[in-house]
Amino acid sequence: MPGLPVFVHYRRQDLPADLYAGLTVASIALPVAVAYAQMAGFSPEIGLYACMLPLLAYALFGSSRLLILGPDAATCAMVSSALTPLAAQQPDTYLALSALLAFFAGVLCLLAARLRLGLLADFLSRPILVGFLNGVALSIFIGQSGPLLGFTLDSHRILPRLAELADKLPQTHLPTLAIGLLTFATMLLCDRLLPRLPAALVAIIASSTAVAALGLQAKGVATLGFVPAGLPTLHLDFSHISAYELGGLLTAAAGVALISFSNAILTARSFAAKTGEQIDPDQELNALGAANIAAALSGSFAISAADSRTAVNLSTGGRTQMVSVVTAGMIALAIVFLTRPLQFVPIAALAAILMHAAFGLIDLATLRQLRQISRSELGVALLTTLGVVSAGVMQGIAIAIGLSLLRFIRITARPDDEILGRIPGVPGFHDSRRHPDAILEPGVLIYRFNAPLVFFNAPYFKHRALQACQTQTGLRWMIIDMLPLTRLDATGLYALHELKHELRLRGIHLALAGRRAELLQWQQSHAQQDWGSADHLYQTLKQALRAFQATNTTSPPLPDTGH
Structure with missing residues (x-):
């Protein structure tokens, strides 16, 4: 619990901030x-429950003093997408299934932390995450x-929603639209003129006041209505879940855990870069696991x-994890004492x-930067967005993960290779294709x-190495x-052995430069294999080239530049 010492030794001078x-x-x-709860298909108090115990759990287990947890767009969209087909015929089990989904996501996060799988977040590249969030935003x-x-x-x-939206446009309810536009205008004015004020809260107060003062409920403007007061009771109900629902929930929980963690680690790292904090990915998995289990119990x-x-x-100067505790406490007070004003909050x-x-x-x-950096990575981002828009959020996650794996395999299985030469007056060896003046x-x-030489690129390595030999005549x-x-790996070493054998048939000597100690150690532990003697192995390219020059009297000696 990285946050526990903060509370045990809390400094009074941090309390005002x-x-x-x-x-x-x-x-x-x-x-x-409240808004995200509505989007995910829940009553308002359920969204407020998600802002209490989970915040306390993260304050204790999280590695960031700044990060705030709560309902977010991508996770709520995924929850709705996962639960709608499972509970379409059982609306009374929708909430129970959502709590179980959060519980399973939390357990998966805790298991991933035990297995130290925090590195998995790095497999979702920036283009894929940008494409995914763009798709969620459009959804x-x-x-x-x-x-x-x-x-x-x-x-x-x-896509069917777009068609239905176009078909129902004539049914637009003008008072409802007016309230929505009032909310938009209030938030935009706050953002521009009063940036320190909470724009969403000001907009809610303005629109709710308009509804109450003008009696717009009687004119057909939908509102939240009755919101039950009181704190959540801690429980978890497994009684309504079937084997079919269990399989669907576990699959959805894996997607929720992955995207929730990726979003959290990216946000934590972004803010840590501004404050100099160190973020531990595996500890973040622990914290998210505890927070989601707390949400499930709520x-x-x-x-x-x-x-x-x-x-x-x-921006407001929060100093410690106590900010999460204060936030949770204020939400608890609101759900106990301020539920009557919430009934006037308009859905619009x-x-x-x-x-x-x-x-x-x-x-x-x-996206504009990706267009300049790499058209292929821009294509990956757009494909991810298209997958979310056309197939849905959960399917979009599968597409994003598939694209990540394909991109990793393509980069590693077909890496760049180089034929090296020397540039007069410049130390070292350089790619002859990038430097035409290289000798x-x-x-x-x-x-x-x-790239690493492993089973899925070893045949390609051998093929490219033999092709490179054909670019020069008189090769020795x-x-x-x-x-x-x-x-x-073993396949890579076998590829080196086969390459050595084929080169020997062509009268070409194979030398390996670099990692000499590792290769000698491997040969000693596998002495039964005919991998050749240590005179094929050199510590540096320079040593190998000098060894060649010693056998070739027509070649000028390599200058001693210290490189």
Whole structure:
């Protein structure tokens, strides 16, 4: 519990800053939690439950003093997408299944932490995460268009929803739309003129006041209605789950855990870069596991990092994890004493808040940068967005993971390779394709393969090395730079052995430069294999090239540059 010493030895001088930051974060978390609960298909109090015990759990287990947890767009969209088909015919079990989904996601996070799988977050590249969040933003924007306009959308997939939206546009309820536009206008004005105020809370107060003062409920404007007061009771109900639902929940929980963790670690690292904190990925898995189990016991749904609320914590000067405790306490007080005003909150205002948040998820700047950096990675981002938009959020996750694995395999299985030469006056050896002025040593080819040499690229390595030999005539030696080969498995070593044999048939001597101690150790432990003597192994490319020159009297000696 990294947060425990903070509370045991809490400094009184931090309390004013933490109180102010906690009150500000709570004022933003309250309307946003209600809005996300509506989006995921829950009553308002369920969203508030997700902002209490999970925050306390993260304050104890998290490695970041700034990170704020709570309902977030991507996780709520995934929860809705996973539970709708499972509970379509059993609406009374929807909430029970959501708590179990959060519980299983939490357990998977704890297991992943025990196995030290925090590195898995690195497999979701920046282009894939940007594409995924762009797809989620479009999903939210389209899904909330119906409540903003005053009608419901029955379709669950995005493309059918677009068709249904176009068909129902004539049914737009103008008072509802006016409330939604008022909410938008209030948030935009707050962002521009009063950036220190919680825009979402101000917008909710303005729209709720308009509904109550003008009697808009009687004119058809939908509101939250009755919100039960009181704190959650701790329980977890397994009685309604079937074997079919269990399989679906476990699959969905894996996706929720992966995206929730990826979002949390990216947010934590982004803010840690500004404050100099050190973030432990495996500890973050522990913290997310504890927080999601706390959400499940509260009868709520899965949560993740909240970047906007974390940014508010930083900007208002929060110093310790006490900010999360204050935030949870303020939410608890609100759900006990402020539920009557919540009944006037219009659904259209919540839709406007969610759409405003969705705009913040869309990252066009990174797409423009990717267009300049790599067209292929831009294509990966756009394909991920298309997968989320066309197939749904859960299927979009599968597409994103598949694209990550394919990209990793492609990069590792077909890496760049180089034929090295010397540039006059420049120390070292350089790729002759990038440097046309590089001089190739007559009679010897220096080859570099920029990847570990393992089972799925060993045949490609051998093929490319033999192809490289055909680029020079009168070849007597081939020197392979072993430093980029950071790992060799059995298949890779066999490929080296086969290459050596084929080169010998062509009258070419194979030398290996770099990792000499590792190769000698391997040969000693596998003495029964005919891998050749130690005179084929050299510590550096320079030593190998000098050994070649010693056998070739027509070659000028290599200058001693110290490299």
